[in-house]
Amino acid sequence: MTKKQLIMEKSIELFASQGFDATSVQQITEHCGISKGAFYLSFKSKDELILALIDHFMMETVSSIDYLVINANDKDKLLYDFYYLCFDSVNQHSESALIFIKEQTHHLNDELISKMHYYNQLIEKSILSIIEYVYDDTVQYTKYDLVYCIQGFIKTYMELFFFYNLPADFDTLCKSLVEKTNVLARHTTIPFLSQNLIEMIKQPLNTGIAKEQIIQMIEQDIDEIEESIEKESLILLKEELERPALSRALIKGLLENIRHQVQCKTTFYVLKSYFNFE
Secondary structure, eight states: OOHHHHHHHHHHHHHHHHOSTTOOHHHHHHHHTOOHHHHHHHOSSHHHHHHHHHHHHHHHHHHHHHHHHHTOOOHHHHHHHHHHHHHHHHHHTHHHHHHHHHHHHHOOOHHHHHHHHHHHHHHHHHHHHHHHHHHGGGGTTTHHHHHHHHHHHHHHHHHHHHHHOOOOOHHHHHHHHHHHHHHHHHHOOOOOOOHHHHHHHHSTTOOOSOHHHHHHHHHHHHHHSOSSHHHHHHHHHHHHHHSOOOOHHHHHHHHHHHTTOGGGHHHHHHHHHHTTOO
16 A cells, blocks of 8 residues: 555545544544655645545546446446446445535535536536436437436435435335436426537536546556556556657557456546547
């Protein structure tokens, strides 16, 4: 485990138990067994740390959704699997998710808003792919409204679990949400959101993951896997980020090389988005 990973893992424990504001850098370093200097070599501030935690949580979630969509082969099950993945992922990372929810409320700033806008766009894109795959042309004019309805379902029920401690019966919940979504998809006739409105929504704050963060992810993957074509591809992709020189065809080939490497799953989807490959 790298020093940066250690700080992120241990800080989550402190933030979850006593809150972000009440946790000092001194407490974090003591909990990690490191010096303050070591902390500031990894993060410039607590704010940068919380953004890194949110990045890590959201990148894992987005890549898992993307993987589910790409490998879908059962229309009747895809929507259920998507809902289940969302709730189960948050349940498995409940401490990180709770920090994420609280910090959105208490520490709104331009960088955090930009990041959430970026991740929301990635999730919306995946939801749209699910809708088009499951419902075909039946939602041609209402699919964008349906995207936001699905997001609303997830957000609302997620908050119920966190703030009212409902029993985590995700199977029943997901079946119920699939039924509700089917009703909306099959019977909604008055769309509000059009393609033009969606393009307007996409315009502001479209800042993705910083290139430096992606390079750090690649370096971590390089350290974790043995000599192989995947490792060589990661090294070349890192060099491409630092000094662009390769054609899109070569970049696509390098991405395909790491696509099925388990350790590289998140890095693959982040790079795919960064290089704008569908």
